[in-house]
Amino acid sequence: MTEIIIKNGFVFDPINKINGEKMDICIKNGKIVESVNEHKAKKIDATGLTVMPGGVDIHTHIAGGEVNTGRMVRPEDHIKDAVSKTALTRSGSGYSIPSTFVTGYRYSKMGYTTVMNPSMAPLEAKHTHEELNDIPLLDKASYPLIGDWWFVLEYLQKGDLESCARHVAWMMDTTKGYAIKIVNPGGLESWGFGKNVHTIDDQVPNFCITPREIMVGLAKVNTMLNLPHSIHLHTNNLGLPGNYLTTLDTMRALENVPNNGKPVAHITHLQFSSFGGDGWGSMKSAAPEISKYINNHNHMTFDMGQVIFTDTTTMTADGPFEYTLYQLSGHKWVNSDVETETSGGIIPFHYKKNNAVNTIQWSIALELALMIEDPWKIMMTTDHPNGGPFFAYPKIIAWLISNKARMATLKLCSKKGQKKSLLPTLNRELSLYELAIVTRAAQAKALGLKNKGHLGVGADADVAIYNVNPETTDIANKYKGVRRAFRSAAYTIKDGKIVVKDGEVVENVSGRTMWLDVHTTEKVKVDDDMRNRFKQYWTVEFDNYPVYDHYLKVPQAIAVKASI
Amino acid sequence: MITLTPLKQFKYPVYAECITPDVFQGKDIAEIANLPVNEGNQVKNLSDLFKIEEDNAATPTITINGDASEVRRIGIGMKNGEIIINGNVGMHLGEKMVGGKITVNGNAGQWVGGGMKNGLIEIHGDAGDYLGSHYRGVSEGMKHGVIVVDGNVGSDSGCYLRGGVIKIKGNAGPFLGYHMSDGTINVEKNAGPRLGANMIGGKIVVGGLAEDMMPTFTIDTSKPKVKIDDTQSAQGPFYVFLGDLAEDGKGKLFISKANNPKLKFYEKYL
Amino acid sequence: MTVIKSVTCPICGCLCDDIEVTVENNEVVKMKNGCAVCEGKFLGYKGEHRTKKPLIRKDGKLVPVTMKEAVHAAAEVLANANYPILYGWSSTSSEAQRVGVELAEEIGGVLDNTAVVCHGPSILGVQEVGIPTATLGQIRHRADLIIYWGCDPWSAHPRHLERYTNFTEGRFEKSEWTSYMTKLKAHAGNRKLASAMRIEDSKAKPKPQACYVGGSPPELSKGGRKLIVVDVRKSMTAEMADFFIQVEPNKDYEVLQALRALVKDKELDVDSVGGVPVEYLQDLADALVNCEFGVIFFGMGLTQTAGKFRNIEVAIQLVRDLNSKTKFMIMPMRGHYNVTGANVVSSWQSGYPYGVDFSLGYPRYNPGETTCMDVLLRDELDASLVIAADPGANFPKNAVQNMVKHPLIVIDPHMNATAMLGDIVFPAAFVGIEVDGTAYRMDSVPIPLHKVVDPPAGVLSDEEILKKILEEVKIIKAKNAKVA
Structure with missing residues (x-):
């Protein structure tokens, strides 16, 4: 295998506390090593360039039934963004829901090497994995949706945490999943009959359980199983004015769950959960209230869910929320409930600058990123494609590092929205070091990916090199250049191979699909009882339900020893 | 003025987006000859498929003499100038056109003037389906401008119409003016079934037989005549229907009384 | 004698996966739980008219040839076609459909599945x-x-x-x-x-x-x-x-x-x-x-x-x-057992569910323009590949006439009407009986298909045949590029 030495770059590696030091990075056999034979190794001259670990996305909808239905219903989204075949790359199409190959290429061109697909209905997990196999150049993993899974509801209702935990462990293996995903807990089961829950203490119809009990129960299960990531949570009342109160209730509810000092939950796309006001007219930012709480507590992590002003496609397992969006937009609406497990919905959505609510949403995400003091707590996402397509990340980078960039956008926005934006009061500008935290290091840490998000010896040789000279560039002032640099990486290295050079794909590799192989002392017993229950709950046979190993092109099992 | 003559009868679809006055303007004949076009899955030069001749007159006009029924996307997005086609022409003629004029002395394929923003298209023969309509999944059809068809048009013409005028001197197929929200469609002869289905606004005038009325239109009144545009009005008398009720629509159908005796029973509601 | 449980039925969009199949000497001898259509397929898949070697039309007659010869002939046709269509895809696995999309892209053809005539x-x-x-x-x-x-x-x-x-x-x-x-x-x-x-x-x-x-x-x-x-x-x-x-x-x-x-x-x-x-x-x-x-x-x-x-x-x-x-x-109510899969696979790879035209080097979609029925009726094609469908039996006469005017490659387990009209015919193994794979139910739930018996010696799966053709097409195109 080729050895590579990246010479003289400015290295930003926050996990190892390296802040722009000029140093060499050595790569051998797909790993970062102490040193290589300088004569034999391929040299990359990174003089004057920024070197970071490969980007890590903690939450991006790129594959699976929901995403693909989005593709199917939006030919108008693709026709404006056709991608031609080349000698090396497959053809495809964008825009907000790119085809699989295009997804891989576009992420890699931005220096990303690991992405997490946060929403996988267990029943449709095979589909997700089939698509992940067709997403090149990236390591991937998926979170099964199990917050409203009947097994979970029943065990938690009975207070039988251990059985719940064993079945969750079984589910990780069965779906080849990576983390517990909870969406609008209790709301999805209610949506089965067109209802929803509105506080974390509402009763879920037919199940005698509340969202609070689901969240706390699964957080405890997560601890019992020692899963590398915490529960990954999409809160109740998402996307509704005044929902920050629910979000505060949710965070408080999880304060006392023990997790050996690690975060107990990750609230995803926080922007959508931080609305103040009591109607769309009075809707305003609740970033001050939310960030104040977060600055005083350390039991959770978050990601932004930044809104981009463009025509995108919203898709989430939160069926009732998508129905609300449909009532607002009147455009096409897809609903896709999944038996025994979850629901889902899709709505095309155009975030417009001249719309006050959209402007406030855009502002909230940035306010959160700037008002939450510890960058390790709030990571950069758009909740692709819900807030906007992932390839708009360079725009967010510009907004994060430059007040000037923020003001340039804000002044184009709705006057009413501008008035309500708190951005003019926030002068914080992220440094490249902090940027490396919010785009890779914090993600890897929150996900418990020990070999990702850093460049220490033994880490996976996933590296991004950007054409930014931190010594000579005032990044806040020259944000356009930084934006350009992060749009097309000078180099992206995946597993020790140069896959992108100057923003173009130069080699094709298949990434891995990571999943958790959770060992509990007692496994779920597959007896007649389990099979019968299975027959009653689902419409597929027990033996046809699991994602068998051959569904993963390049599998990487991560062994986890549970404490039960 | 540039004259294009097809060098052969095309078998494979030819995609010739470059055939617009805007692209030709300012190019000499050699440059025009080198413009890329697609024939099937092969990329060709315009001169591989057409004989190209230049006239001294500096008018931004393109004339096509011969059968261009497999040639698609002519005049796409054109802003000014004129295209004259002496023969039949293929799909997507003048799609997303912004200005200028296209004349077809022959028949045109489907999607003529799809998503048209302005300008004038005259077809002195028949036109295919989806005249002045939209691309799949988009809810916006033609916005402004005028399309005149001397012959018949296919189905779904004027669907998602947002404005402008479509004048059809012959018959129209089913789903005329589907989901239109503004603009005017005038059919001098007969209109097919599902006329104005899902209509939200605008008006459709039928001078001949309306083959079948949607049950979700309700009779409003009757009128002796109706204005089509500043230059033309249609002589009635007409029944005036409102709909589509299923969409809470405010669209208006003007249906000739004389040619639709079977609609007489609606008069009891007047 | 082996009893295999939880077998998926490769017939209709219901994809019932609770079928019990009894196999003896590499033959299905008994069935449980299936409907009459299902039993008919599992018990009758052997078929007396089944061909086991590829066929090429020579002097008007289909004659058996080697796999290599047939693959090369098919690849020659496809690699040199100006506007080929690739039609069918509904009665095969997603694994084969994936190769199909790549093949269509490689040859700049029109990829379409049977949805065009049903859903x-x-x-x-x-x-x-x-x-x-x-x-x-x-x-x-x-x-x-x-x-x-x-x-x-x-x-x-x-x-x-x-x-x-x-x-x-x-x-x-x-x-x-x-x-x-x-x-x-x-x-x-x-x-x-x-x-x-x-x-x-x-x-x-x-x-x-x-x-x-x-x-x-x-x-x-x-x-x-x-x-x-x-x-x-x-x-x-x-x-x-x-x-x-x-x-x-x-x-x-x-x-x-x-x-x-x-x-x-x-x-x-x-x-x-x-x-x-x-x-x-x-x-x-x-x-x-x-x-x-x-x-x-x-x-x-x-x-x-x-x-x-x-x-x-x-x-x-x-x-x-x-x-x-x-x-x-x-x-x-989707008909063929994996027509949903054909739409699903085509969507994730190209963005569009059916009627995808790759002739310009990127996928385009506009039913009426890029759908194979319309291409056939306008006679714009110059070659076709038909797999896992039988348009020869159920397309309008004009469409079939235009199809047989040009080289026709057929991949199917049956010697069906289309195969009879074909110029190069590949017998294929029965997906869901002789080969495994994945299919998508009418509600888009993926369900594994199972191999319960071995295919006859020398008979390959759709996926394998397509991969061979794709590989050969790439070789021919590389050669052509060199000559040019």
Whole structure:
């Protein structure tokens, strides 16, 4: 295998506390090593360039039934963004829901090497994995949706945490999943009959359980199983004015769950959960209230869910929320409930600058990123494609590092929205070091990916090199250049191979699909009882339900020893 | 003025987006000859498929003499100038056109003037389906401008119409003016079934037989005549229907009384 | 003798996966749980007319050749074609479909699946207005109102009612099996009586009725699951229904649109729609609004009759409107067992579900323009590859004539009509019997297909054949590029 030495770059590696030091990075056999034979190794001259670990996305909808239905219903989204075949790359199409190959290429061109697909209905997990196999150049993993899974509801209702935990462990293996995903807990089961829950203490119809009990129960299960990531949570009342109160209730509810000092939950796309006001007219930012709480507590992590002003496609397992969006937009609406497990919905959505609510949403995400003091707590996402397509990340980078960039956008926005934006009061500008935290290091840490998000010896040789000279560039002032640099990486290295050079794909590799192989002392017993229950709950046979190993092109099992 | 003559009868679809006055303007004949076009899955030069001749007159006009029924996307997005086609022409003629004029002395394929923003298209023969309509999944059809068809048009013409005028001197197929929200469609002869289905606004005038009325239109009144545009009005008398009720629509159908005796029973509601 | 359980049936969009197959000496000898169609396929797959070697047409006759020769000949045709079509894909695995998309892209062809002649209009309708839907289990557990519109599951999807709707036991809704059995018996009795009376008085032929309503509105307010059928004729499923509405042919659009207006409490000027008195429609509208969880299943009676995709669009709009009052879902009754998969795979790789034209180097989609039926009728093609479908038997005559004018490559386990017309024919193994893979059920749930017996020696799977052709095409294209 080729050895590579990246010479003289400015290295930003926050996990190892390296802040722009000029140093060499050595790569051998797909790993970062102490040193290589300088004569034999391929040299990359990174003089004057920024070197970071490969980007890590903690939450991006790129594959699976929901995403693909989005593709199917939006030919108008693709026709404006056709991608031609080349000698090396497959053809495809964008825009907000790119085809699989295009997804891989576009992420890699931005220096990303690991992405997490946060929403996988267990029943449709095979589909997700089939698509992940067709997403090149990236390591991937998926979170099964199990917050409203009947097994979970029943065990938690009975207070039988251990059985719940064993079945969750079984589910990780069965779906080849990576983390517990909870969406609008209790709301999805209610949506089965067109209802929803509105506080974390509402009763879920037919199940005698509340969202609070689901969240706390699964957080405890997560601890019992020692899963590398915490529960990954999409809160109740998402996307509704005044929902920050629910979000505060949710965070408080999880304060006392023990997790050996690690975060107990990750609230995803926080922007959508931080609305103040009591109607769309009075809707305003609740970033001050939310960030104040977060600055005083350390039991959770978050990601932004930044809104981009463009025509995108919203898709989430939160069926009732998508129905609300449909009532607002009147455009096409897809609903896709999944038996025994979850629901889902899709709505095309155009975030417009001249719309006050959209402007406030855009502002909230940035306010959160700037008002939450510890960058390790709030990571950069758009909740692709819900807030906007992932390839708009360079725009967010510009907004994060430059007040000037923020003001340039804000002044184009709705006057009413501008008035309500708190951005003019926030002068914080992220440094490249902090940027490396919010785009890779914090993600890897929150996900418990020990070999990702850093460049220490033994880490996976996933590296991004950007054409930014931190010594000579005032990044806040020259944000356009930084934006350009992060749009097309000078180099992206995946597993020790140069896959992108100057923003173009130069080699094709298949990434891995990571999943958790959770060992509990007692496994779920597959007896007649389990099979019968299975027959009653689902419409597929027990033996046809699991994602068998051959569904993963390049599998990487991560062994986890549970404490039960 | 540039004259294009097809060098052969095309078998494979030819995609010739470059055939617009805007692209030709300012190019000499050699440059025009080198413009890329697609024939099937092969990329060709315009001169591989057409004989190209230049006239001294500096008018931004393109004339096509011969059968261009497999040639698609002519005049796409054109802003000014004129295209004259002496023969039949293929799909997507003048799609997303912004200005200028296209004349077809022959028949045109489907999607003529799809998503048209302005300008004038005259077809002195028949036109295919989806005249002045939209691309799949988009809810916006033609916005402004005028399309005149001397012959018949296919189905779904004027669907998602947002404005402008479509004048059809012959018959129209089913789903005329589907989901239109503004603009005017005038059919001098007969209109097919599902006329104005899902209509939200605008008006459709039928001078001949309306083959079948949607049950979700309700009779409003009757009128002796109706204005089509500043230059033309249609002589009635007409029944005036409102709909589509299923969409809470405010669209208006003007249906000739004389040619639709079977609609007489609606008069009891007047 | 081995008994294999949980085998998936590779016939229709129901993808029943509870089939028990007994295998002896590499032959299926016994079946359990399957419907008649399923048993027919598993027990009859061997077929006496099955070819085991590739064939090439020489001097007008198909003669056996080696795999290598056939692959090279097919690749030569495809690599040098100006506008080839690649059609079929519905009765094969997603694994094969994946290779198909790449092959279409490589040769700049038009990739299309059988949806174009069945539920393509459903997709077009969905692209206009979306679709509120759910997996079949959701319907099994919750639906108290089930409507079959323009489809006859009793005949075409024989286990649909038993596994997913009225005759299945759900968590919140019970099976209506016993009450239907009683009803069927009564029907049978009535029929005997009627036929006896017809013999008695053969002159008094029953007049065809514009609208037949079986059952009366009280049946619509009964407890438990209700079954409503809307069709142009009284199908087998309609015999069992609580309420049947007979619509004049090609009038479904008007009926659905009228229902939308009625659901919105509008008054209609007319007395009847599509031959159905408005008061019946009003009863139906009330039933729709008053259910807890309703669902409409629709078939080709809606997708392929006048109005086509607009029929689906209006049906979806009706369901969408109903969701402001109750929970309502809609689902197409997909025919071939993996036609859904063909749409799914094509979408994730190209962005478009069917009718994808790669001739410009990138995917394009516009049914009517890029769909293979239209390409065939306009005779724009110069070669075709047909796999896992039989257009030779069911396409219009003009289309077939244009198809056989040009080189035709066929990949199929059967020596079907298309294969008989073909120039290069590859016999393939039966997917779901002789090879495994994945298929997508009508509700897009992926289900594994199982290999229960070995294919005959030398017979490859669709996926393997396609991979060989793709590889050879790449070699030929590289050579051609060098020469150029």
